[in-house]
Amino acid sequence: MHLFALHLVFLPRINKSLLELYNQLSYRGMRTSQDKCPLGLWETSMMTFEPNFEVFPEQYGIDTFGPVPIDDFDDGGIIVPEIQHKISNEQFIRLQAVDFLAEDGNHGVNHFARF
Secondary structure (H helix, E strand, C coil): CHHHHHHHHHHHHHHHHHHHHHHHHHHCCEHHHCCECHHHHHHHHHHCCCCCCCCCHHHCCCCCCCCCCCCCCCCCCCCCCCCCCCCCHHHHHHHHCCCCCCCCCCCCHHHHHHC
């Protein structure tokens, strides 16, 4: 149950923070590129890009010179246990009414403790 509560409370907060970081890094000007942002540099390079190679649609996405995975099913040794306690429909409806992204003054810890 604690693992479910951790995911429910903190995963949206982590995703929101990552999105804020992405937006800040993508749109800030870079001193070394005449104050263009990374996204602007990418757009400019894509507009002026002229491929000098033949395109083969059946090989799209294949990097013949890239690293080869050791094992396609390698999870890095991470084991995520199954949730032992299932919640009822009534509990699920009550949880949907709670805004876990709302500021609780303690970075979500109070929401977690209340759960």
